[in-house]
Amino acid sequence: MVQVWGWLLGPDGRVLVLLEPDTGAALLPGGAPELPDGGDPPVTLRRETREEAAAEFGVPLFLGHLRDPDKPYARLRYAAPLTRLGPPPLDPATGRTHIRLLATPEQALELFDWGSTAADQVNAVH
Structure with a gap:
């Protein structure tokens, strides 16, 4: 299985970070493919x-991409320019609304609990 996550960068270089409303855990937008995605x-x-x-x-x-030796999937990473941010939606998968923030890539790195792989990703984003 593959999961896809994105470093979405605003015009000022800040990245879109989502916070789980119940735990405060930080994550990038993204997730698992669904059939209508056509494997793309x-x-x-x-x-x-x-x-x-x-x-x-x-x-x-x-x-x-990152591979997790304890899980049967790879996590693909993309970077893209953030072009629009609408009103906070209700996530259909969880029924919750994520807290959204824009942070520098270095601030995002501090929020994530990803270890050394996060630093490599920030370097790639730059």
Whole structure:
């Protein structure tokens, strides 16, 4: 299985970060593919970003992937320009509304609990 996540950057270089409303856990927009996505990771990212954050983005650039030895999937990472941010939506997958914030990539790194792989991603985003 593949999951797709995006570093969506505003014109000032800040990245869109979502916070789980009940735990405060930080994450990038994205998630797992669904059948209508046709196996196309950028289509999955676009759908998930709309559902979770009411956000739109320009042409995505593939940054790479992460493999988790304890889980049977890879996490694809993309970067793209954030082009629109609408009113906070209710996520259909969870029934909750994520808290959205724009943070510098370095601030986002502080929010994530990803270890050394996060620093490599921030370098790729820059």
